[in-house]
Amino acid sequence: MADNATAPRTVPFLGRLGRHHRVPVHALEEAGAEAGGRVIRLDMGPFRPYLVTHPDHVEHVLTVRQPNYVRAGMFWDPLAPLLGESILSDGENWADSRRILQPLFTARHVNAMAENMARIMDELIETTVVPGRPFDVTEGMGALVHPVIVRLFFGAKISMADIDRLAPAYDVAVTAKALRLVLPFVPHQVPLPGDRAFRRAIRTIDEVVYPCIARARHEEGDDVISRLVRARADDGGDRRIRDDLVAMHGASTETTSTAMSWVWPTLQAHPEIAAKVYEEVDRVVGDEPVGIAHLPHLRYLKMFVSELLRVYPPGWLLPRRTVEADVVGGVGVEAGSTVILSPYLTHRLPEFWDRPATFDPGRFAPGGDARRHRYAYWPFAAGPHVCLGQHLFALKAPLLIAGILRRYRPHVHLDRPIVPRLASTLRPPHGLTMTLEKR
Template identity: 75%
Template sequence: MAIDAAPTRTLPFLRKLTRHARIPVNAFEEAGTQADGELVRLSMGPFRPYLVTHPDHVQHVLVRNQPNYVREGMFWDPLAPLLGEGIFSDGESWAESRRILQPLFTAKYVNSLAERMAELIHELIEETVVPGRPFDVAEGISAIVHPTIVRLFFGAKISATDIQRLVPAYDVAVTAKAIRLVMPFMPAAFPMPGDQAFRRAIRTIDDVVYPPIRQARAEDQEGDDVVSRLVRARRDIAGQEGERRIRDDLVAMHGASTETSATALTWVWPVLQAYPEVAAKVYEEVERVVGDEPLSTRHLPDLVYLRMFVNELLRLYPPGWILPRRAVATDVVGGVTIEAGSTVLLSPYLTHRLPRFWDRPLEFDPERFAPGGEAKRHRYAYWPFGAGPHVCFGQHLFMMEAPLLIAGILRKYRPIVHHNGQLTPRLASSLRAAAGLTMTLVPA
């Protein structure tokens, strides 16, 4: 096995975490700036993961030598009771889930869902928005995103009351383990704050999803929703094992689609407020393209600037901000030897902020995504949806959902965000905006 040309640089990370105790994401950002694309180790006491940010290295780990980097260890193990043994696992059980689920998310199938999604989003905006009344941004966006996805995926199999139980349960499930992200050296058996709340949340989620799964299996339903399709695909696995495999994929899919979308769409409003020139262009385009009509998929191709805006939003605030992997065998990346069994941290959040690949990286500028711009970029300088065999297959769905929700609101309202003026990320499995962000929607 090759030996390092030079010793690997190690950054003292625990000290950074202590300094940025209130916003731990900033400790990662500082480490990313110091590494500047170089492959480094982060010293967290006995635990010293490798930090991979350079696009060439991202390509190596996620694409070229992907089988060597598995989704195990930090982040994945604590979340295993939520995500189970399905699409968010690795190896054969992941491959089987991917074979079953991917055909659900072809552009053709997603397009066929789109008009229904537009109607649902329209109805939910009408139902939930009360002009002039301040509301919690994350809750308000979730109140639109969750029911939309649940109705698309589950058909009518889950009641409105049960959706209301699912939303806070998922919220707890993805935030309760955050502390383990910054203390990954803590053994799973060692109790930590949030563990109990996490277990309660899993019980609630299971209470809601198992009954419709059992019913769909008993009736062998023909429907085209995700539950029916999963039930048909798993017909050969009898009893509780079959139920559990369906549950794992369903819960993982639901989490993957609602948590990421809702998180991304929470950032829209403080960004619009912080960049008035960008906001003016978004508003002008929505007025010109949509006017007073109810928004439908036929407007989407003409909302060009809004699409650029969403891409830039995912550059600076990618919900899947940290993706850990475990190296199976020793490997050499960028001249650095990565030892077998060690943890490798990848982060679109950090890659998207590298000055070598992005001009004025911290500035929000949708023009970077003007049509034709990708040709000038490194293929792996921008990867909010991951890359390689595990690449997100919900991206097409999200790139329809996002303009439908944003333009659906902006065709009638303008946001006034009440906060301390900072775009501050909060530590969670996804890149959440600061807790307690509130806004008021006023007539446009």
């Protein structure tokens, strides 16, 4: 330990998990509140990770000393068969993937695809939604988001049958390992519920993706898979193409569909906010199909989405493993330790957010971010590993919400409190249903 470092306070955590076994996220909330922005250690028996929440400390880990904090261990190792050596890995492979993928996800390139994306989404809402029929919120949002992303990534190189296979496979892949998130000390050789389903999901994804790569080698196109094939023409790496494609496609789909699943219960819980969103969509969009030209005028909707990501960031848990010993916030961190970062907790720190438990889109009014710590709000991660898909999300989310609200009004069927469930992303509870009624 460095001379200027102190030992962290250790907080018992296994007992908390036991008390909150139905909603494990609440155990982390308790620990975050007890930490109050200080670096603490969570005692989970044989596993004792550090919890980092203060924006200064987040900046240290994700930016200042980023090479010392790698994507390995907790969270990352169980998902390795899905993500592979991709843009969501680390080291040389990550840098290589970032170099190839970054030009495809700049604001300029995404904007060029946006009108086509808006058209596809409008058609999907028109043909997919059955007014008056209850449906599962998460599944319903995935059914609208997934085909749009698939067409951007795969173009015409994938059949509707394979699109229908991919969506549930991704869903299983990001939820089946939930138990290993809270039990990372259990060896991989010891089977846990979800392991077998996860392996089946990976097989399905590979059975769809590899033939698409083969087709992309013989068919020209401007979709993501064609660009990846051209960029890796000399390294012969079908596996690298598969890894980048699956990682970016999965992240883009999962982030948007998860975030959109929180839109409807949130609107229902805050009728005064919903009224403002509805009024703006009616005034700006009216009876027209939602297009890119509408987005700059949907100002309150943009604020609503920003607040939604503050309260329910899809990527809620982002662990890292230290390469060398370090000092974070005056606390010594040993080499090989797990450091847990969580925008879900940082976004709830009273020191940086007035009334953090209150849902208030007004905090994202123009100019408000000038008074905010740069690392107090990071729903898309930060530093060199900041999410490439954030510009894509900034277009997809308001297009989807406005596209639905110009036609329908939502009614969520609530029979219990809405609390997050444990998964790789922050999802609403199982079985949450809603009905869309024609206006």
